[in-house]
Amino acid sequence: MDDEQYGKAIRSVTQLWVWTVPALFLVLVLLGLTMRFNQAGIIDAGADFFYAVMTLHGLGMAGTAFVAGLAGVTYLLARYVRVNLAIAWAMYALTVLGIVGLVIACLIGKFGPGWYLLYPLPFITNGVWPDWALLLAVLSLIVLGVAWLLGQIDLFRALVARYGLTNALAWQYFGKQSAGRVEIPPIVLISTAACLVPGILTTIDGAVLLILYLFKWFSPSLTFDPLLLKNMVFLWGHTLVNITMYLGLAMVYELLPKYTGRPWKTNAVVALSWNAVLFLVLLAFFHHLYMDFAQPVSLQYIGQVASYLSAVPATVVTVFGVIGQVYRSGMQWRFVPLCFCLGIVGWVIGGFAAVVDSTITVNSAFHNTLWVPAHFHTYFIAGYILMLWGFLYEFSGSAREGLAKTGLWLLVAGAYGFLFMFYLGGALGVPRRFAAYGSIPITSLATISERMAFIASAFIVLLIIGLLIVFGVIYGGLANRAFAGSAPVPSQ
Amino acid sequence: MTAYYAAITTLLVSLAIVAIALFVSRSRLPSEASSAATSTVYRIRSVYFVIILVVAVISLAFTLPLTPYPNKYSEKKPDVTVKAIGEMWSWTLTPGADATSAGDNLILPVGKMVEFEVSSKDVNHNFAIYNSAGELIAQVQAMPDYTNRLFYTFNVPGHYYVLCLEYCGLAHHAMNTEFDVK
Numbered sequence: 001m002d003d004e005q006y007g008k009a010i011r012s013v014t015q016l017w018v019w020t021v022p023a024l025f026l027v028l029v030l031l032g033l034t035m036r037f038n039q040a041g042i043i044d045a046g047a048d049f050f051y052a053v054m055t056l057h058g059l060g061m062a063g064t065a066f067v068a069g070l071a072g073v074t075y076l077l078a079r080y081v082r083v084n085l086a087i088a089w090a091m092y093a094l095t096v097l098g099i100v101g102l103v104i105a106c107l108i109g110k111f112g113p114g115w116y117l118l119y120p121l122p123f124i125t126n127g128v129w130p131d132w133a134l135l136l137a138v139l140s141l142i143v144l145g146v147a148w149l150l151g152q153i154d155l156f157r158a159l160v161a162r163y164g165l166t167n168a169l170a171w172q173y174f175g176k177q178s179a180g181r182v183e184i185p186p187i188v189l190i191s192t193a194a195c196l197v198p199g200i201l202t203t204i205d206g207a208v209l210l211i212l213y214l215f216k217w218f219s220p221s222l223t224f225d226p227l228l229l230k231n232m233v234f235l236w237g238h239t240l241v242n243i244t245m246y247l248g249l250a251m252v253y254e255l256l257p258k259y260t261g262r263p264w265k266t267n268a269v270v271a272l273s274w275n276a277v278l279f280l281v282l283l284a285f286f287h288h289l290y291m292d293f294a295q296p297v298s299l300q301y302i303g304q305v306a307s308y309l310s311a312v313p314a315t316v317v318t319v320f321g322v323i324g325q326v327y328r329s330g331m332q333w334r335f336v337p338l339c340f341c342l343g344i345v346g347w348v349i350g351g352f353a354a355v356v357d358s359t360i361t362v363n364s365a366f367h368n369t370l371w372v373p374a375h376f377h378t379y380f381i382a383g384y385i386l387m388l389w390g391f392l393y394e395f396s397g398s399a400r401e402g403l404a405k406t407g408l409w410l411l412v413a414g415a416y417g418f419l420f421m422f423y424l425g426g427a428l429g430v431p432r433r434f435a436a437y438g439s440i441p442i443t444s445l446a447t448i449s450e451r452m453a454f455i456a457s458a459f460i461v462l463l464i465i466g467l468l469i470v471f472g473v474i475y476g477g478l479a480n481r482a483f484a485g486s487a488p489v490p491s492q
Numbered sequence: 493m494t495a496y497y498a499a500i501t502t503l504l505v506s507l508a509i510v511a512i513a514l515f516v517s518r519s520r521l522p523s524e525a526s527s528a529a530t531s532t533v534y535r536i537r538s539v540y541f542v543i544i545l546v547v548a549v550i551s552l553a554f555t556l557p558l559t560p561y562p563n564k565y566s567e568k569k570p571d572v573t574v575k576a577i578g579e580m581w582s583w584t585l586t587p588g589a590d591a592t593s594a595g596d597n598l599i600l601p602v603g604k605m606v607e608f609e610v611s612s613k614d615v616n617h618n619f620a621i622y623n624s625a626g627e628l629i630a631q632v633q634a635m636p637d638y639t640n641r642l643f644y645t646f647n648v649p650g651h652y653y654v655l656c657l658e659y660c661g662l663a664h665h666a667m668n669t670e671f672d673v674k
Contacts, residue, residue: 118616124615128662293560304552304555311548328520341513344513353502361555364560368657441653448626
């Protein structure tokens with residue numbers, strides 16, 4: 001297969017992702033709106049339905065965001081390396097299969113233990129979800145895990161085959177500069193060090209956890225250590241969400257220079273930073289267990305230190321890198337760089353709120369309050385997702401700049417309004433994952449929680465209007481482009 | 493108060509981030525000055541690198557000693573012990589010898605150190621204490637097979653509430669209890 005054929009083939013599979021992801025995302029946002037409506041008392045969906053929706057929303061959003069990023073980066077890396085197309089198609093097909101399974105388990109089977117399936121809750125159903133729903137959910141997650149593991153391993157293989165492991169990790173930049181040094185673009189380094197190595201390791205951790213769950217489904221008398229399994233689920237889930245952010249940044253590193261006209265190259269500082277991320281991203285998850293006082297205290301300290309230090313490479317290299325790209329570049333604020341830069345702003349604000357919450361003593365006040373969804377929704381909906389829309393728009397070839405920007409500003413306004421209610425709720429100690437606030441015995445807290453959910457709902461509606469406009473523009477671009485014929489990916 | 497300080501810090505830093513983004517986005521200069529502009533950014537980056545490292549180390553030094561974990565070396569003996577067991581979807585508070593109760597209502601002494609021995613009979617819960625103004629004042633996870641020890645001294649008499657802050661199934665949001673401090 002020559003470069004042009006490969007370019008067309010990888011474009012075809014990516015195109016399918018670009019059609020699928022916005023639609024999926026929109027449905028998942030509507031599930032989020034349903035939850036806020038219920039919390040505001042606008043609808044009464046029932047606690048069993050609420051928690052099933054909450055589970056699907058969490059699993060769906062984390063999974064969609066991750067796999068969209070993986071597919072996008074795989075496409076952008078086609079300039080440098082070739083992945084196995086059969087695996088790329090299998091990743092799409094298996095992901096769809098897994099999603100269908102989860103939708104059935106959650107919406108029909110009322111499977112609702114939360115995205116993190118915290119042991120042993122999935123097995124103590126109290127009649128809410130039947131055994132088949134649990135089995136279907138676990139099997140669906142295994143299918144998704146296999147799909148994403150295959151995709152990650154194959155991309156890793158392609159990068160290592162072209163550059164060698166140490167070069168792909170940019171270790172050649174640590175020695176003296178030599179004439180024969182292999183230069184690598186930042187997207188290769190970020191994909192390898194910050195995404196694929198930790199991603200593969202922790203997906204295996206997730207797979208082990210799910211297989212243990214499968215064993216317990218077949219043999220209910222089996223028991224496991226709940227603290228160990230809690231560590232395992234957060235190692236998997238936390239890392240997956242973190243590397244999703246880095247997939248977004250990899251896209252920004254690759255595409256922003258096109259708009260600023262300035263090169264963005266790997267150097268020793270960039271190499272050191274992203275190698276530091278490789279270790280920090282694997283250690284920060286301990287901050288999810290701060291309130292488990294039985295956890296060894298040394299691990300709690302490691303969680304805070306790793307969380308704090310992870311801010312250093314993130315801001316020193318990426319934020320200053322973006323500023324270096326944009327500052328006095330004379331760049332035109334087209335839709336794609338606007339998405340990227342707004343996304344970086346959301347990522348930094350959400351990241352700061354996360355670092356604040358990763359302080360053990362602060363976590364005593366914020367753990368499992370609305371502060372937690374506040375910060376991770378910030379770096380998703382106002383951060384990574386904007387970067388992703390930038391990529392999707394670029395891919396679609398749309399030229400409806402004005403309309404797209406209108407949609408983007410509505411989306412951003414809706415997002416920050418909705419997020420502000422989360423932050424305010426967190427500061428006031430409003431619990432997260434509550435189907436309804438009316439049962440809170442402290443009347444003042446119950447009332448303010450409901451009112452904030454009401455205001456947040458209005459902002460989500462605004463956000464959805466913005467999303468619809470942006471998606472309309474992306475889909476319009478895709479439809480026109482498909483008619484004009486697919487352009488091949490340039491090869492080097 | 494920790495929550496308010498943390499929230500205000502986050503708000504101020506967020507506004508600063510937006511201000512920096514606006515400043516950078518509005519900068520204009522002909523492209524021939526591009527390399528000079530990039531050098532300026534990298535000079536500032538070096539200073540920022542030192543500052544953020546110093547800030548991180550100082551913040552760690554100040555906040556790590558404030559952890560809520562029992563310390564076997566400096567631990568004082570609690571004045572009162574309460575066993576708190578979570579079970580879908582209720583709490584059972586059993587006072588030790590030094591606490592009192594009136595009927596089903598637990599009464600804890602003001603100004604005395606209380607140790608809550610927190611665990612669960614089934615799934616993970618979270619033992620979160622709120623005062624009557626709705627402020628979250630202390631919390632710890634309730635995990636099956638483990639006992640988490642939470643120490644707290646109530647300096648203000650009044651009515652207190654316990655909510656569950658770890659999602660635990662269908663009636664998670666309604667899992668609460670109450671006690672008094674006199």
